[in-house]
Amino acid sequence: MLKEKYADRIAAIFAKYPDKRSAMMPLLYLAQEEYGYVTPEALGEIAALIGVDPTQVRSISGFYTMFREEPKGKYWLQVCTDLPCALRGAEQFYQELLAELDVEDGGTTADGMFTVERVMCLAACDRAPVLQNNFHYHENLDMDKMRALIRQWREEAGQPAPDAAADSADPDDSAAG
């Protein structure tokens, strides 16, 4: 239960706002952090904390793209393919990434490691192609850098690829902040 496990963080969230309802989005992020996605149980927990109906929580989680309502891959990769990025090759990059991971548009790899999706503008058009991995940015990408990142993430997760690419380019881990 979020209420017991994160009592301090929840109290700090409520303290920021004069109206409890403003805690909606922060609590959805907290639930997502805890459960991996916004589970039906989480909707109920948040509703109880705020004092609204679970349906109202569901309406908010469904409105925003950064709240997941179903399980995703361990690495949730979102590539911007909007106009400015597309002018710098993001569309082709996206197709190559799908092929590299052998996954369809918006799909998750069979081993549950990667979900690959398009995303709308990430405000990093000058550093395209750009993707967001679980909310952290990776910029100025090409497929060499991407393969190195994929290898790194697989190693982190203890799941080396069956046929590791021979490439040795350094990952450009330029996450913002």
Next chain:
Amino acid sequence: MAEHILLRDLDIPDIRRFEVYTRHGGYEALRKVVTTMTPDDVINEVKKSNLRGRGGAGFPTGVKWSFIPRQEPIKYVVVNADESEPGTFKDRQILEGNPHQLIEGALIAAYAIQATAIYIYCRGEFWDLTHALDRHIEDARQAGFVGENILDSGWSCEVHTHLGAGAYICGEESALLNSLQGLLGQPRVRPPFPAQKGGGLYYEATVVNNVETLTNVPWIINNGADAYLQIGTPESPGPKIYCLSGHINRPGNYELPLGITFRELIYEHGGGIPDDRKLKAILPSGASGPVLPATDAVLDTPLTYEAVAKIGSTLGSASIILIDETVNMAWAGSKMTQFFAHESCGKCTPCREGTYWSRRRYDTLLAGRAAEKDIDILSDVAGQMTGLTLCALGEFAVNPVVWTIKHFRQDYLEYIQQAAAEEKPAARGKGKAARDAAAR
């Protein structure tokens, strides 16, 4: 410009850190207003500077502040850091490189309207930046610039961040306020406006300002409105951050005075178009503003709110997307329409349905299955949205359709003619234009 006013991270390494910022005069403007100026003094100085909102609308900032009713006990400043317009990435650099100047500017705004709290609404994708911003706010709090009884003035003001979660519409100020209140991020019917009781955050009087706008304020206080008016033009004074993206050799943010020409910006600062290709079109304000053909007359136009309006577009937030001769502008229109269809909040029918049907027409066009009448259908749908939507997003969504057709109708006809030439069932959806689009 010799020294940057906004992107000071380009001149002073690590100015994002509190001790470096204060070593370079940081928070002196806040000290000055709190200890030597009345709230009215501050509003008048900013009014005199003619600082105009950098979020896109260009509304005079001091005038906006003066709308706040003095007698209300609870007032708010909300910082719009929901930067989401395709082609815009300036606020991000401020948050990343010079965050204390934003915090200081927001505090000065809060003092001017005697606000009790500031909320900085950051787009959810600025996850790392927002957590860094929390630490910067904490540093300012430790030094007595945030919180109770700021600099012993008797005035108290809290500063909080709030993370969005991926919705372009929340950059629209009334949708942003709803989102911050835990409601659906959909626009409100106005009036009442945010500055009025009943229209703002928690329905209290509220000033909503863009990140870049507020980042100008400490400089204005330190140097005076007269000095500020020396930069740019009288109607559009001050520095502006221009975001260059798309087909440009050196994409990025450029802080330059308002009033330089497109040509200077693109060819001198941005290094021109890759491989010396010909520039075909310019989007001066991201996906939202009318596209301009890259004629000499356009290239020689100064980048001011008034001059860009005169040639049929808007300066907006100066998110300038460059498009070279290799691009079919119907494809570009389709890309932007996909964006707006995805980001329509669904509240009002013309925008929700209009963007949906426009996207479907574009899908047909790009798949090589359209006829010339489909261009008229696109125009017709756009006509049924214009002036009828609840907020500006619906108005913006019309622009990519209407203006690419107006200036680049031939590009639409290319898709249609190729489709007609290959009018064999087996070749459907495999026209050259469709293949090009798929390859992009």
